[in-house]
Amino acid sequence: MKLNICLLPGDGIGPEVMDQAVKVLEKTAGIFGFGLQTTTKLIGGAAIDATGGPLPEDTVAACKAADAVLLGAVGGPKWDEIDKAIRPERGLLGIRKALGLFANLRPATLFEELKHACLLRADIAAKGIDVLIVRELTGGAYFGEPRGEEVRGGERVAFNNMIYSEHEIERIARVGFEAARKRGKRLCSVDKANVLDVSQLWREVVIRVAKDYPDVELSHMYVDNAAMQLVRAPAQFDVIVTENLFGDILSDEASVITGSIGMLPSASLGASGPGLYEPIHGSAPDIAGKDLANPLATILSVAMMLRHSLDMPEAAASIEGAVKSVLKEDFRTGDIMQEGATQVGCVKMGDLVAERIAK
Ligand code: NAD
Numbered sequence: 001m002k003l004n005i006c007l008l009p010g011d012g013i014g015p016e017v018m019d020q021a022v023k024v025l026e027k028t029a030g031i032f033g034f035g036l037q038t039t040t041k042l043i044g045g046a047a048i049d050a051t052g053g054p055l056p057e058d059t060v061a062a063c064k065a066a067d068a069v070l071l072g073a074v075g076g077p078k079w080d081e082i083d084k085a086i087r088p089e090r091g092l093l094g095i096r097k098a099l100g101l102f103a104n105l106r107p108a109t110l111f112e113e114l115k116h117a118c119l120l121r122a123d124i125a126a127k128g129i130d131v132l133i134v135r136e137l138t139g140g141a142y143f144g145e146p147r148g149e150e151v152r153g154g155e156r157v158a159f160n161n162m163i164y165s166e167h168e169i170e171r172i173a174r175v176g177f178e179a180a181r182k183r184g185k186r187l188c189s190v191d192k193a194n195v196l197d198v199s200q201l202w203r204e205v206v207i208r209v210a211k212d213y214p215d216v217e218l219s220h221m222y223v224d225n226a227a228m229q230l231v232r233a234p235a236q237f238d239v240i241v242t243e244n245l246f247g248d249i250l251s252d253e254a255s256v257i258t259g260s261i262g263m264l265p266s267a268s269l270g271a272s273g274p275g276l277y278e279p280i281h282g283s284a285p286d287i288a289g290k291d292l293a294n295p296l297a298t299i300l301s302v303a304m305m306l307r308h309s310l311d312m313p314e315a316a317a318s319i320e321g322a323v324k325s326v327l328k329e330d331f332r333t334g335d336i337m338q339e340g341a342t343q344v345g346c347v348k349m350g351d352l353v354a355e356r357i358a359k
């Protein structure tokens with residue numbers, strides 16, 4: 001068997017964390033005996049510089065032809081002033097849309113070894129954090145039409161449209177329920193149904209879908225309260241399902257309570273076709289090119305790829321085990337550094353994980 005993986009390193013620390021993830025993937029392929037063929041394509045600012053646009057057609061074609069896609073990160077100050085229609089971030093949104101990746105799984109887990117890095121009180125950290133955020137990824141304010149800018153009453157106004165159809169809500173709700181069924185059987189749907197029409201429809205549809213999942217306990221929470229509860233008592237959550245923008249914000253919040261945004265992987269999945277795997281963090285321009293980035297979020301995204309798209313749970317578990325070993329041996333990148341630990345750079349962290357992959 002030969003797996004065809006499309007690599008999209010992107011910008012900033014994207015290529016740095018990608019190199020480490022590929023190193024770990026290659027080592028895993030060797031140990032578990034599967035063939036690997038990788039194709040590297042342009043996206044984001046790197047694509048703008050080379051081709052004038054953030055998502056070249058041959059990138060989309062290569063992703064569609066792949067078994068799975070691995071992405072680093074896009075964006076950076078160099079491209080902040082360009083025409084908004086071709087910003088690097090549009091490349092990422094474009095590939096999500098082109099592949100129909102409506103479900104974004106963002107697991108926030110506090111590793112035992114990183115309890116010190118948790119920003120919460122020790123008694124809260126002691127209860128553990130293991131939340132799966134299921135974020136809708138191809139709808140809401142990110143894609144709603146109409147969007148744009150116009151002049152009203154002599155001044156500029158700009159607008160986006162948070163819009164969801166019943167079928168979009170239903171399919172992401174089902175992903176949430178299915179995920180909860182495989183975990184703690186509790187699903188919390190996060191919305192703003194006390195204010196937004198779109199959230200009222202969201203809640204109605206989620207309640208309707210719940211009838212098919214009597215074994216899963218459904219609760220609802222307003223997003224402002226959810227933001228507060230995530231830091232007050234994160235152990236109360238099992239699976240959270242929410243719309244695109246709320247999920248973007250809550251997952252950054254969840255990441256930092258588990259230690260660092262450099263630790264959180266994600267999987268973006270559609271109804272069929274290749275999935276896309278990426279760390280939830282961005283291109284981190286402040287540390288790019290300095291060998292300071294934490295590659296573990298991208299390495300853990302490779303594990304998610306092996307589990308969700310390639311049906312290789314043992315290989316996935318071996319990567320997760322290797323990450324835990326490295327942390328147990330007190331190796332840390334700067335973002336999760338603690339007194340008495342050994343600080344390593346991005347490349348060394350990749351080496352340490354790769355060395356520990358075993359069957
Ligand atoms: P960011 O996630 O890039 O960085 C936020 C902070 O976290 C920075 O201090 C950074 O140094 C730190 N950080 C992020 N990843 C890290 C890692 N792996 N190891 C150690 N520290 C890490 O968010 P930002 O600064 O708001 O955005 C920078 C650029 O990235 C922007 O252009 C933004 O649009 C883009 N972005 C892209 C993605 C993506 O490609 N998926 C996600 C978020 C932001």
Ligand code: IPM
Binds near residue numbers: 075089092093280282
């Ligand atoms: C993420 C990022 C993206 C998003 C941006 C860069 C388009 O923040 O993957 O979380 O908002 O989805």
Ligand code: MN
Binds near residue numbers: 248249252280
């Ligand atoms: Mn984000």
